[in-house]
Amino acid sequence: MIVIFSAMNDYSTFEVIRWLHYFGESDVVRINADEKKNILFRVHGNDFTIQVDENVIELSEIRAVWYRKGTRWLEGQFQEVCIEEHPKLTSYLNNKAEKEDKKLSDYIHYVIEQRVPVLGSAFKYNLNKMITLDIAQSVGLHTPAFYVFNEKQCIKNLLKGDEQYITKAMSDGVYLFESEDKGQGYFTYTESLSSDDMEGYPEKLSPSFIQSKIEKQYEVRVFYLDGRFFSWAIFSQSDTQTRTDYRKYNDQRPNRVVPYVLPETLQQQLRDLFSKIGLNTGSVDLMVDSQDTYFFLEINPTGQFGVLSRATNYQLEAEIARWLINHAQH
Amino acid sequence: MHNTDQCLTLLDMTAHQRFSLPLGYKKIYTKAMSSKHAEQSVTVYSKKYKKADLFAVASEKPLSKILL
Numbered sequence: 001m002i003v004i005f006s007a008m009n010d011y012s013t014f015e016v017i018r019w020l021h022y023f024g025e026s027d028v029v030r031i032n033a034d035e036k037k038n039i040l041f042r043v044h045g046n047d048f049t050i051q052v053d054e055n056v057i058e059l060s061e062i063r064a065v066w067y068r069k070g071t072r073w074l075e076g077q078f079q080e081v082c083i084e085e086h087p088k089l090t091s092y093l094n095n096k097a098e099k100e101d102k103k104l105s106d107y108i109h110y111v112i113e114q115r116v117p118v119l120g121s122a123f124k125y126n127l128n129k130m131i132t133l134d135i136a137q138s139v140g141l142h143t144p145a146f147y148v149f150n151e152k153q154c155i156k157n158l159l160k161g162d163e164q165y166i167t168k169a170m171s172d173g174v175y176l177f178e179s180e181d182k183g184q185g186y187f188t189y190t191e192s193l194s195s196d197d198m199e200g201y202p203e204k205l206s207p208s209f210i211q212s213k214i215e216k217q218y219e220v221r222v223f224y225l226d227g228r229f230f231s232w233a234i235f236s237q238s239d240t241q242t243r244t245d246y247r248k249y250n251d252q253r254p255n256r257v258v259p260y261v262l263p264e265t266l267q268q269q270l271r272d273l274f275s276k277i278g279l280n281t282g283s284v285d286l287m288v289d290s291q292d293t294y295f296f297l298e299i300n301p302t303g304q305f306g307v308l309s310r311a312t313n314y315q316l317e318a319e320i321a322r323w324l325i326n327h328a329q330h
Numbered sequence: 331m332h333n334t335d336q337c338l339t340l341l342d343m344t345a346h347q348r349f350s351l352p353l354g355y356k357k358i359y360t361k362a363m364s365s366k367h368a369e370q371s372v373t374v375y376s377k378k379y380k381k382a383d384l385f386a387v388a389s390e391k392p393l394s395k396i397l398l
Contacts, residue, residue: 167353167356169352188358206350206351
C-alpha cells in the first residue's frame with residue numbers, strides 16, 4: 001500500500017495517483033487533512049492499525065508514503081467539550097485536545113518515517129523562512145538581506161535609500177479557499193515596498209518581514225526530488241503584473257517558461273541545503289540578477305508544481321509516482 | 331473591490347484592518363475558483379482496481395466517485 005497524506009483540492013495528488021495506477025500500483029490510499037472522516041485507532045507501542053472510513057491501514061502494509069500536504073488529518077477525532085459555568089476550563093480542555101491530537105499524529109508520523117520510505121516529511125512541511133535563509137548562507141548560497149521591524153521609523157529609514165525592497169509574509173501568507181459553494185479564494189503575494197506604502201501606519205505595527213529586492217533577469221523555480229533537479233526559468237520581469245511575484249499570473253500573456261539546467265556548484269549547494277534541513281523533496285525559488293548571480297529565496301516543501309510541470313513537460317507527477325514505486329518496500 | 335486583471339481582485343479592507351496586519355498582508359486578493367476544484371476534491375480512496383477500468387471512466391467522472 002502506498003499512502004498519500006494530502007488535502008482536498010490538491011490536483012497534483014490526483015495526477016500522481018493516476019500515474020500510480022497507470023504504472024500498475026493500484027493499492028493507494030489518499031488521506032485528506034481537511035476532510036471529515038471516521039477514524040479508528042489501534043496503536044500498540046510502535047505498531048498501529050488505523051481505519052479511515054472503510055480503509056484499514058496496517059503499518060506493516062505501508063510500503064511508501066508521500067507527504068504531499070497536511071498532517072492534521074486527525075482533526076475532529078478529539079471531541080470538543082463544554083463544561084457550563086467553567087468557560088476557562090472549557091477553553092483549556094479544548095486547547096489540550098488539540099495538543100493531544102498533535103502528539104498522537106506526530107507519533108504516528110514518527111513511526112512511519114522510521115519504518116517506511118517517505119517522500120517529504122510530516123515534520124518539515126512548514127519551514128521557517130528565516131532559518132532556511134540562514135542555513136542557505138551556511139552552504140554558500142547567496143541570499144537577499146532581510147529585516148523584521150515593528151517600528152514605522154525603522155522601516156522608513158530603511159526605505160530612504162536607493163535600494164529597493166519587498167515585503168511578504170514570514171509564514172506561507174494567505175492561501176485560503178472558501179467553500180465550493182462560494183467559489184472564492186484569498187491570496188497574498190510578494191509585494192514591493194516603498195515609503196509611500198507606510199502612510200497611515202501607526203508608529204508601532206505588527207512585526208513585518210522586509211527583504212532586499214533582487215533586480216532579476218529572470219527567476220528559476222526548482223523541483224527537487226531526492227537528489228534530482230527539475231528546473232525552469234520564468235521570464236517574469238518584463239510584465240508589470242508578474243515582475244514582483246510571478247504567481248500573479250497574466251493569463252492573457254503568460255510568462256515565457258523554459259526548462260533550465262542549474263550549474264553543478266549550485267546543485268551541490270542545494271543538495272547540501274536539503275540534507276541539512278532533512279528533506280528529500282521541495283520547490284526552491286531562485287532569482288538571477290543582472291550579474292548572473294543566483295539568489296536563493298526559499299524552499300516550499302509542499303509547493304504547487306503542476307502548472308510548470310505541464311509547461312516544461314517534465315511530467316513531475318509521473319516522476320513522483322516512479323519514486324514511490326521504486327522505493328516501495330516489498 | 332478593484333479589478334487588477336481578469337482573475338485577481340484586491341480585497342477592500344478598512345484602514346484599521348490593513349494597518350493591523352503585517353506589511354506582508356497589506357494586499358489580500360480574492361480570486362474566483364473554477365468548478366475544477368470540485369473534481370479535485372478526491373477523497374480517501376483505494377484499491378485493487380485495474381488500470382483499464384480506471385482509465386475507461388476517468389475522463390468522465392472524478393476518481394473518487396468511481397472508487398468509493
